[in-house]
Structures are given as structure tokens and as C-alpha cells.
Amino acid sequence: MSFSLPIETDRLTLRRYLATDYDDLLRLQSSPDVTRFLLYGPKTPEQVKESLAGRLTDVPMDTDGQALTVAVILRETGQHVGEVTLFAQNVEQRIGEIGFVFHPDFHGRGFAAEASIELLRLGFEELGMHRIIGRLDARNSGSANLLRRLGLRQEAHFVKNEFLKGEWTDELVFAMLAEEWDKRS
Numbered sequence: 001m002s003f004s005l006p007i008e009t010d011r012l013t014l015r016r017y018l019a020t021d022y023d024d025l026l027r028l029q030s031s032p033d034v035t036r037f038l039l040y041g042p043k044t045p046e047q048v049k050e051s052l053a054g055r056l057t058d059v060p061m062d063t064d065g066q067a068l069t070v071a072v073i074l075r076e077t078g079q080h081v082g083e084v085t086l087f088a089q090n091v092e093q094r095i096g097e098i099g100f101v102f103h104p105d106f107h108g109r110g111f112a113a114e115a116s117i118e119l120l121r122l123g124f125e126e127l128g129m130h131r132i133i134g135r136l137d138a139r140n141s142g143s144a145n146l147l148r149r150l151g152l153r154q155e156a157h158f159v160k161n162e163f164l165k166g167e168w169t170d171e172l173v174f175a176m177l178a179e180e181w182d183k184r185s
């Protein structure tokens, strides 16, 4: 499968990670505010190194479970504002999953939406995906609002289905089909 990076939007550049992005990734992944509703807690420097190593690895998106995570850079200042991920959940059935993590300093400016729409485009138009989902902790209203704004439909609300960080949590599942993407564009 092929896809083209970097991607330029009005305000942002979406590009592969570089080894020099370590400090920015550490700032993002070690923040308790950022990781509150994520599967992982604040990461240690050692864990961030592992995480960056994964992001530097070539990702052909041809095997179940692969994840393409791109750094999102505010072009005007060169700052790393966050990252967006497209997971190849099931290659044979062409099902993907989208994820987004932005630094709190850059929330509320539409950057996550501007970057995520490009990853949906990449998934549907370049990788030929049939369905892209988003999964989140039901308390993560910022994430639910973003998925709705992107045009995904809520398909499920699982009640206390995951034991995370010491408690049972609810999970929401959102989805968009390729045919819905075509109509939206």
C-alpha cells in the first residue's frame, strides 16, 4: 500500500517523526492532562524513547495492528502541536482506526480536526479503507466532539466494559464508511 507524506494543510504540516522530536514527544506523553483518558498513563523518558523508536520505523500499513503516527507541526512557528494516528486494524476487511493526541497548549484552535481530516482522507482515498472507527473513554467529551465534527457516527456505548487505571470505564465507538466519506467530500 502507498501513501504520500508530508501533508500540508492550511496551517499544519503532517510528517513522519524524526529522532530530534524526542523532547516534544516527551512533553506530550509525560503530561497527566494529555494521558487522562488514554490507555497509557504519563510515560517515563525510557517509555517515550520506545514510543519514538516505534514512530521512526517504516510502516507499510499492510499488516494488522500496524500504526502510522505522524507528527503535527504548526507551520508558522515550527512547533510540534500533537500527533495523529491511523491504525490498520484489519487489512483484509479494510478497517482502520483513527487516534489523536494534542498538547493542551494547542487545544481549542481546530488543529486536531484539521490534521485528523487528512488522516481520514489518507485512509479512505489512498489506502482504500472501507470503514474507519474511533474509540474513546465516554468521559472524553473533547474527543467525542471532534469525532462528531469529523462526521463519524456514534455506533456504540459500552458500559463499564474496560478496567483501566483502577476503575471500570465506559467506551464509545464512532465510525465512518467510505461511502459516507465520498458524500461528505
Ligand SMILES: CC(C)(COP(=O)(O)OP(=O)(O)OC[C@H]1O[C@@H](n2cnc3c(N)ncnc32)[C@H](O)[C@@H]1OP(=O)(O)O)[C@@H](O)C(=O)NCCC(=O)NCCS
Residues within 6 Å of the ligand: 033, 034, 035, 037, 038, 082, 099, 100, 101, 102, 103, 106, 107, 108, 109, 110, 111, 112, 113, 114, 135, 136, 137, 140, 142, 143, 145, 146, 149
Ligand atoms: C481530543 C483532542 C485532540 C481534541 O482537541 P480540540 O482542540 O478540542 O479539537 P479540535 O481541533 O476539533 O478543536 C475544536 C475547538 O477549537 C475551536 N476552534 C478555534 N478555531 C478553530 C478553527 N479555525 N477551526 C476549527 N475549530 C476551531 C472550536 O470552536 C472548538 O472549540 P470548543 O472545544 O471550545 O468547542 C484533545 O482534547 C486532546 O488531545 N486530548 C488529550 C488526548 C486524548 O484524549 N485524545 C483522544 C483519545 S480517544
